Amino acid sequence: MSDSKTITALEIGTGKMQVFIGEIVDGKMLNLVGVGQAATDGVKKADIIDVKKAAEQAQTAIVMAERSCSARIKSVCLGISGTHIQGFRNIGSANVAGSDGIVRKSDVDRAKEDAKSKALPDGRSYIHRICCGFYLDDERYCIDPVGERASKIAAEYWMMHGDSEKILTAMHVVHSFGMEVEYLVFSGLASAMAASSPVQKENGVLVVDIGCGTSDYAFYKNGIPVQAGVIPIGGDHITNDLSFGIRLSRKNSERIKTRFGKAIITEDERNVKFWSLGDRQIGDRKIPLEAINKVIRARLEELFLLLRQDMIDHFSEGSVNEVVLTGGTSKLNGICELAEAVLERPCSLGKFPPSVAENLRHQEFSTALGLLEYARMKETSGGSKSGNSITDKIAKFFKI
Template structure:
């Protein structure tokens, strides 16, 4: 089979979503299979119950395998959670070649140098993303390979996470009977699926409202400038409805999805909603505006915390394209209008783009943004300048497991190649 096939798995707080995709010779991406399973083994994006997470993973992947008609061996997995932290770092090396020409090896050496930062023992580096290179004091260099110089510097964006959180994700995938081909930060993956290249160039903030976490990524000049994860998301909205109306959690979730509106002012017809009684009690009746009055304050809070995170990045005034909202939490009608109000900039709802055929209709929904982004990352390494991940993944679709150290080294080498995108 000459097709390149990769599988992306979004292990979320409320759902596990698996997407199988392939790319043909013309580099068109086709969705071959989709699998979704309820997830209750995570809390705020972090695995808290291995067995439940393994069961959800198996259910989602078996469904994806069945619809795609193939057997999966390796998966690209997303990681999130409020343990994710990011910071800027700077590295410097001297060029030792006789003719002073900067080679790819020098750039790798420099990116390696930027990772020598003091980190607590319980944290590890997930991604190293170059921001700019500086050759002999000349800044603003996108790709220094082939240039002449004596001193090469780089500013990089380093994303770190808890070692235990990453290990638990690996453990769940391996217990489910699969191998981890790569581990990718979820807001980064979502950005590949929902952001337009023009938006990334002029400045945009991505707000991915999931079940347990809200992920934020800020882009300018085609490079990610800031990442953050907030532990307030869609589940908090459901909890507010549950407590406010005194109903069951699954009833609250259904009410939110069917009748929820993020802004009271947007309700034109204030219809009455009937809620079945609990334990033999009579049924309740509430108006749609009452439900919106419960939802709006929490959605405002999520967006206000996101605004603080965007301000903290220092790029709040650089976002000419405004914000793009995605994730299941962005499906509540009126979310874009509320975001424009709270953040004071343009806002739109982002659905996965860049896919050509197959099960396009099934995944063209904001809640599939991360899973689709993960497969786009695998099939189109030029998105971030990584060397051909998809060939490696496909070549190893049968065979033995890769030892952890080799896998980590392979991931580290791929991260170093990201500068090609700049």
């Protein structure tokens, strides 16, 4: 007889709230049983600017998800993003205590505690402290140092933190209708968990979730996350650029972006024009596809250049093997080709695991799907006797 547990993911996005309800079966398999969505206007650039509206819209999505599967949600795995989120690398060290020079768990624990002990300025709180691996005698990198021989061990961490008030505001939205936040997860890490494969994570993959207000990214190497962050550019910036640059209403700009927008056009397309219909401000007129492309391309190039600058160390040392794009804006035609040109790495759209139903294989669902996977990972880690699976590895390094 199968044993099951229900888990819930809540993504507070700039464009919409998304709630996915999953069921863990026999401690490992995840079935998606409920979905709820609601448009948002209380969130800007992934930051909650109107708590009352955001809470109402989140509750709408939650009720929809509950009704779709006749379940009652008590707690959620909450995704968080926003330009206030930052990260830095920190290294802690410890001398190996044993006279035989063999690294023991106690040595590893002291190095990890030293790395995690760095205090933040007032008003900042940690979201994740992710162990990225270890160095023996400042030279040899390893993932599991116990049993190795060295005189000194260093633990490397990626420390993610955010504005304390904004983190509490996001949690308050959940608490306002009597639910608890079981896990708090940076949305970019969640998206990467869903949109890239274990092989990609081993080889070095940079996953970029291009949303409405921001773009979240996470870089995985050797199967673990080693850097993550936020670029303050999203699809809404392209819409605003089109509205300003080509003198269109914002509604018409969004329609044109999604229907005709391309990151790269061919020579034959440069002379193509189409009608902009129903814009009361300007009236009907023909717009060159080349003009649309120039606006879209300029903003996307800025995004990819900022991303490369954030990741300059990993790009310089050749750790980034490929790039994966996900999120709603990743559906723009030609965006992968442009990313390849700017980042000089192979680029593709996110691919979801076989367990994800066909009707949910959409790039805009990657964060919510990843939040479910994160919750499943946390709920089931430790259950595997081998401890060698990709899930066990990621779970181990997410522990703080």
